[in-house]
Amino acid sequence: MAKVTVKNVFKLPDGKHSVGPNLNLVVRGNSRTYVFRYSVDGKRKEKSLGSAEKISISQAREQAEKFRVGLSEGHAPKTNKEVLVENVRKEEAPTFEAYALKTIDKIASVRMWKNAKHKAQWFSTVKTYALPVLGKKKLADIKKQDILEVLNPIWLTKNETASRVRGRLENIFSYAVSDGLMEFNPALWRGNLDRELPPPGKVQKTEHHEAMSLEELQGKIDCFYPAINRTRQVILFTILTASRVGESVPAKWDEIDWDNKVWSVPAERRKDGKPYPHRVPLSTQAVELLESIERTGEYIFSIKDTLGSRYSLAVLLKRMTGSQATMHGFRSTFRDWAAENGVPDIVAEKCLMHSTGSAVVQAYQRSDLLEQRREVMQRWADAVFAKFAG
Numbered sequence: 001m002a003k004v005t006v007k008n009v010f011k012l013p014d015g016k017h018s019v020g021p022n023l024n025l026v027v028r029g030n031s032r033t034y035v036f037r038y039s040v041d042g043k044r045k046e047k048s049l050g051s052a053e054k055i056s057i058s059q060a061r062e063q064a065e066k067f068r069v070g071l072s073e074g075h076a077p078k079t080n081k082e083v084l085v086e087n088v089r090k091e092e093a094p095t096f097e098a099y100a101l102k103t104i105d106k107i108a109s110v111r112m113w114k115n116a117k118h119k120a121q122w123f124s125t126v127k128t129y130a131l132p133v134l135g136k137k138k139l140a141d142i143k144k145q146d147i148l149e150v151l152n153p154i155w156l157t158k159n160e161t162a163s164r165v166r167g168r169l170e171n172i173f174s175y176a177v178s179d180g181l182m183e184f185n186p187a188l189w190r191g192n193l194d195r196e197l198p199p200p201g202k203v204q205k206t207e208h209h210e211a212m213s214l215e216e217l218q219g220k221i222d223c224f225y226p227a228i229n230r231t232r233q234v235i236l237f238t239i240l241t242a243s244r245v246g247e248s249v250p251a252k253w254d255e256i257d258w259d260n261k262v263w264s265v266p267a268e269r270r271k272d273g274k275p276y277p278h279r280v281p282l283s284t285q286a287v288e289l290l291e292s293i294e295r296t297g298e299y300i301f302s303i304k305d306t307l308g309s310r311y312s313l314a315v316l317l318k319r320m321t322g323s324q325a326t327m328h329g330f331r332s333t334f335r336d337w338a339a340e341n342g343v344p345d346i347v348a349e350k351c352l353m354h355s356t357g358s359a360v361v362q363a364y365q366r367s368d369l370l371e372q373r374r375e376v377m378q379r380w381a382d383a384v385f386a387k388f389a390g
Contacts, residue, residue: 009052019057023049023064034060036067036077047077093181096142097135100126103175114268122168129154129165139181142173147186148196159203166193211329212321214337218387223320225388231316233293234301238327240286240381242334242351244271245313245327247278251300261287262370270353278353281374283381334380341379347372 004012004019010032017025019034026033032052038045049055049063067077104126108119133150134142147169154162169187176182187193212220217239224236238248247265255264263286264277282290293300313327331352338348349355351373 004057006057009057020061020064022068023060025052034063036064038067038071038077040076093138093140095135096137096139097131099139099176099181100130100134100172103172106175107171125161125165126168126172129161130169139173139176140183142182142186144186144192144196147193151193151197155197156203159200163200210324210326211332211336212323212325214333214383216323216325217330217333217384220321220323221384221388225385227289227292230301231313231320233289235313235317235320235327237286237289237301239330239384240283240289241280241377242331242380243280243353244331246271247353249301249313252298253295253300254298256282256290256300258287261374265353272353272355279368279370281370281377283378285381285385286377337380337383338376341383343376344372347376351376 004017004025009025012025012027012032014027014029016035017027019025022037024035024037026035034049034052034055036047036049038047047067049060052060055063070077101123104119104122107122113119130150134146137146147166150169151162151166154165166187166189170185170189173182173185173187177185185192224232224239227233227236234245234249237243237251238245241248241263243265247269250269251263251265255266256262257264261282263280263282265280266277267275270278290300296302317325317327335348335352338351339345343351347369350369
C-alpha cells in the first residue's frame with residue numbers, strides 16, 4: 001500500500017493507498033476517493049469523505065481526525081455536508097402536532113373507516129395524551145423517553161387507553177419513518193417499550209358489561225312494556241333482537257321485510273365488517289312492537305326524522321330499571337340463556353352477529369342459518385315475556 005503524497009495523489013494505480021490513521025485513498029480507474037475506515041460494535045464500516053479532485057490531502061486528514069475524536073466521544077462520523085443537510089432538515093421538519101393530525105386523516109382514508117367515530121377517537125386520544133408532551137417537538141427529536149413520558153402516567157391506571165395511545169403513536173411514527181423524517185419508531189413495543197413497561201395483559205383488568213340475569217330481565221320487563229315512547233321502544237327492540245345499539249338505534253323502515261319477518265342490518269352498520277346485510281329474524285313480539293310504532297320519517301326510532309343519541313340510552317336504562325345494567329349487557333343475557341337452553345354455539349353466535357370458527361370454517365360455512373335462528377329468537381322473546389302479567 002503506497003503512501004499518498006501531494007505529488008503522487010493523481011498518479012497512483014488502482015487499489016487502496018494509505019493517507020493516515022484510518023484514512024485511505026481508494027483508486028478505481030479515474031475515480032480517486034478518500035475513505036475513512038472505522039469500527040462500531042465490532043463491525044467494520046467505511047465513510048466516504050469525497051473526491052481527491054475536490055478536497056486536498058490536508059483537508060481529508062483534518063476531517064479524519066475530527067471523526068476519530070467524535071468516535072471517542074460516541075458520535076457517528078458525519079461530513080460537514082451531512083451535518084448541514086441534517087440541520088436544514090431539522091429546521092424544515094414538521095412538529096409532531098402538525099404531522100400527526102395530517103397523518104390521522106391519511107390513515108382514515110387508507111383504511112376506509114366507515115364509522116366517523118374511529119377517526120374522532122384517534123384525534124381525541126392523541127390530542128389529550130400525546131400533544132401536551134410531543135406537540136411542539138420536531139419528529140426527528142422524539143425518542144423513547146418522550147413516549148414513556150406520555151404513557152407512564154396512565155399505563156397502570158388507564159391501561160386500555162394507554163395501549164391504544166401507544167398503538168396509534170406507533171402507526172403515526174411508522175409513516176414518519178417511511179417519509180424519511182425519523183430513523184426509528186420510538187413507540188414500537190417489542191424490543192423497545194416492552195423493556196420499560198409491564199405487559200398490558202398483566203395490567204388490564206377485564207371489565208364485563210353489567211348484565212341482568214334472565215330472571216332479573218323478566219322482572220323488569222314492565223319498565224319497557226307497554227312501549228309507549230321511543231326510549232322504551234328502542235330498548236325493547238334491541239333486547240328482542242339481541243342486537244347492538246349501533247345497529248338498532250339507526251334502524252330504518254325500509255330495512256324491514258314484513259312478508260318474511262326479517263330485519264336487514266346494512267353492511268355499513270355491521271361491526272364484523274362483512275360486506276353484505278345481516279338478516280335478523282323477527283319474533284312475533286318484535287313484529288307487534290314495530291307495528292305499534294307510528295311512522296314519522298325514514299327512521300323507526302325517531303321523532304320527526306331526528307335520531308336521539310344512542311349513548312343516552314345507558315343513562316335512561318339505569319334510571320328506568322334502578323340497576324347498573326347496560327344495553328350491551330342484554331346480549332350477554334341472551335348468550336347465557338342460549339347456552340343454558342341447548343342452542344348450538346354456532347347458531348347463538350350468528351344471532352349475535354359474531355364470526356364463527358376459523359377462516360377455513362367461515363369459507364365453507366356461508367349460510368347465515370336464518371331459519372334456525374328464527375326459532376331461537378322466538379324462544380328468546382317468549383322467555384323474556386314469560387313472567388309478564390300484562
